[in-house]
Amino acid sequence: MNIQSEQTVGGLVVRVAEPRIDAAVAIRFKDRMRELIADPSQKVILDLSQVGFLDSSGLGAVVAVMKMLPPDRPLELSHLTPPVQKVFRLTRMDRVFTIHPDGADPADAA
Amino acid sequence: MNIQSEQTVGGLVVRVAEPRIDAAVAIRFKDRMRELIADPSQKVILDLSQVGFLDSSGLGAVVAVMKMLPPDRPLELSHLTPPVQKVFRLTRMDRVFTIHPDGADPADAA
Amino acid sequence: MQPEPGDLQLELDSSPLAVRGALTEMTAYLRGRCPEEGLAVVEIVLAEALNNIVEHAYVGGSGRITLCLRAHAGDVQCCIADHGLPMPGGAAPAGRLRLPVPGGALPEGGFGWHLIRSLSQDVDYRRVSGRNYLSLRVQAGQ
Amino acid sequence: MQPEPGDLQLELDSSPLAVRGALTEMTAYLRGRCPEEGLAVVEIVLAEALNNIVEHAYVGGSGRITLCLRAHAGDVQCCIADHGLPMPGGAAPAGRLRLPVPGGALPEGGFGWHLIRSLSQDVDYRRVSGRNYLSLRVQAGQ
Ligand SMILES: Nc1ncnc2c1ncn2[C@@H]1O[C@H](COP(=O)(O)OP(=O)(O)O)[C@@H](O)[C@H]1O
Numbered sequence: 001m002n003i004q005s006e007q008t009v010g011g012l013v014v015r016v017a018e019p020r021i022d023a024a025v026a027i028r029f030k031d032r033m034r035e036l037i038a039d040p041s042q043k044v045i046l047d048l049s050q051v052g053f054l055d056s057s058g059l060g061a062v063v064a065v066m067k068m069l070p071p072d073r074p075l076e077l078s079h080l081t082p083p084v085q086k087v088f089r090l091t092r093m094d095r096v097f098t099i100h101p102d103g104a105d106p107a108d109a110a
Numbered sequence: 111m112n113i114q115s116e117q118t119v120g121g122l123v124v125r126v127a128e129p130r131i132d133a134a135v136a137i138r139f140k141d142r143m144r145e146l147i148a149d150p151s152q153k154v155i156l157d158l159s160q161v162g163f164l165d166s167s168g169l170g171a172v173v174a175v176m177k178m179l180p181p182d183r184p185l186e187l188s189h190l191t192p193p194v195q196k197v198f199r200l201t202r203m204d205r206v207f208t209i210h211p212d213g214a215d216p217a218d219a220a
Numbered sequence: 221m222q223p224e225p226g227d228l229q230l231e232l233d234s235s236p237l238a239v240r241g242a243l244t245e246m247t248a249y250l251r252g253r254c255p256e257e258g259l260a261v262v263e264i265v266l267a268e269a270l271n272n273i274v275e276h277a278y279v280g281g282s283g284r285i286t287l288c289l290r291a292h293a294g295d296v297q298c299c300i301a302d303h304g305l306p307m308p309g310g311a312a313p314a315g316r317l318r319l320p321v322p323g324g325a326l327p328e329g330g331f332g333w334h335l336i337r338s339l340s341q342d343v344d345y346r347r348v349s350g351r352n353y354l355s356l357r358v359q360a361g362q
Numbered sequence: 363m364q365p366e367p368g369d370l371q372l373e374l375d376s377s378p379l380a381v382r383g384a385l386t387e388m389t390a391y392l393r394g395r396c397p398e399e400g401l402a403v404v405e406i407v408l409a410e411a412l413n414n415i416v417e418h419a420y421v422g423g424s425g426r427i428t429l430c431l432r433a434h435a436g437d438v439q440c441c442i443a444d445h446g447l448p449m450p451g452g453a454a455p456a457g458r459l460r461l462p463v464p465g466g467a468l469p470e471g472g473f474g475w476h477l478i479r480s481l482s483q484d485v486d487y488r489r490v491s492g493r494n495y496l497s498l499r500v501q502a503g504q
């Protein structure tokens with residue numbers, strides 16, 4: 001069942017990339033949709049694998065993003081490159097965020 | 111600012127596809143993130159543009175999806191093809207869902 | 221309806237995928253014989269009738285379904301036979317819509333026969349020597 | 363620090379994008395002269411010092427910044443000059459980290475001078491005839 005979803009300003013847009021929603025796929029459709037819309041208070045994982053440089057303004061922005069989220073919606077970080085890791089460590093912000101160790105893919109865990 | 115996001119079982123994965131998060135982009139980064147994570151109780155828009163056929167099982171599944179969502183998280187439908195439109199109309203389910211008229215892109219509206 | 225040359229005759233298993241397949245063949249058969257819009261109407265009516273047989277007549281088991289189709293002067297005459305359970309009460313359901321009540325739970329099923337009744341004419345159901353025969357007509361020509 | 367042949371000398375506008383550009387040039391200049399890890403340290407230190415000038419010394423206006431750099435025996439000596447506002451209290455900030463208190467709001471700023479102090483040595487700030495001079499050394503060689 002091919003279903004794509006995209007977070008937009010207007011909401012979560014879920015596109016059913018299938019020609020039919022019929023008896024043959026109804027259950028799978030429901031299951032996939034349940035996953036996609038599950039837990040509105042779910043966590044946000046910020047993947048920084050492509051960010052090689054982060055300064056104090058960038059760090060402040062990441063902190064600001066955490067503060068935008070309600071308390072039951074944690075912001076977690078993954079794939080920090082060494083220079084970015086250093087900034088988090090020196091500012092002790094590595095204690096404030098859950099930072100996923102390299103290799104582990106946080107999106108795999110429910 | 112190139113930021114991609116993907117809804118996964120483990121959470122909303124947001125990938126910053128930029129080499130730097132620095133003073134030059136910090137504000138834009140925060141603004142884009144605010145959009146991406148905005149309103150955990152936001153609506154879900156089901157884009158059915160590619161679905162040319164929906165039977166009563168499919169219709170029942172769409173109703174079931176609506177019932178999975180909490181009351182403050184509406185399920186809206188967009189881009190219904192004529193055969194799908196007909197099934198919604200005949201079963202009066204067009205009165206139960208907000209159905210976006212053709213041409214209007216619900217994702218554009220905040 | 222006695223088979224005639226030019227009719228479409230199909231035999232299928234009672235599975236959702238077999239129903240899909242039959243609908244695809246039916247669509248190919250009717251294409252050119254009636255307009256696209258009418259074709260979509262036939263498809264939804266047959267989908268509902270066939271899926272009901274899979275889900276209800278052959279519930280908990282499986283069996284064969286036969287489908288015959290004749291396009292004539294804008295009408296599509298359909299007949300479907302199976303040897304599953306009979307219709308409840310010995311008659312085809314009226315297909316009355318349970319309208320959503322404010323604050324009440326929305327129905328997730330029970331749309332099928334409403335769609336069949338809304339989109340077809342001359343619905344006739346018979347149970348003859350342990351088999352179900354359903355025939356109906358779709359005005360697919362307009 | 364008197365300019366010598368082989369030094370990098372840059373003049374830039376007080377804008378975040380000009381800072382980016384200067385950091386890119388600086389990185390190109392130092393590549394080969396010190397290891398990648400040291401280079402990353404110089405980049406963050408200079409980013410903080412330069413962005414502070416843009417944000418604080420030239421707040422509400424704009425001006426020129428000059429940057430000179432010398433790599434020698436694993437050390438990178440940097441000096442930066444501007445003619446914006448002086449440092450508060452006439453001295454370079456101590457860069458003490460406001461540690462997050464449980465339940466308290468997290469700081470979104472105030473990290474810059476902590477990073478500069480953590481990553482550099484011999485920080486010297488002077489205000490001379492309306493200009494700011496900052497010099498510091500980064501041990502980029504290890
Ligand atoms: N082919 C059939 N054989 C036996 N029972 C049927 C058949 N079709 C429909 N029914 C009965 O009629 C009811 C209404 O059918 P329908 O309107 O299609 O709704 P649904 O299948 O979603 O329950 C079914 O729940 C079932 O009990």
Ligand SMILES: Nc1ncnc2c1ncn2[C@@H]1O[C@H](COP(=O)(O)OP(=O)(O)O)[C@@H](O)[C@H]1O
Nearest residue numbers: 414415418419448449455471472473474475476
């Ligand atoms: N170049 C400068 N000129 C004037 N004031 C400065 C300069 N650099 C820093 N400051 C002052 O020192 C404070 C601390 O700086 P810093 O640690 O970089 O944090 P931030 O810039 O995020 O506030 C600034 O808020 C500002 O008041």
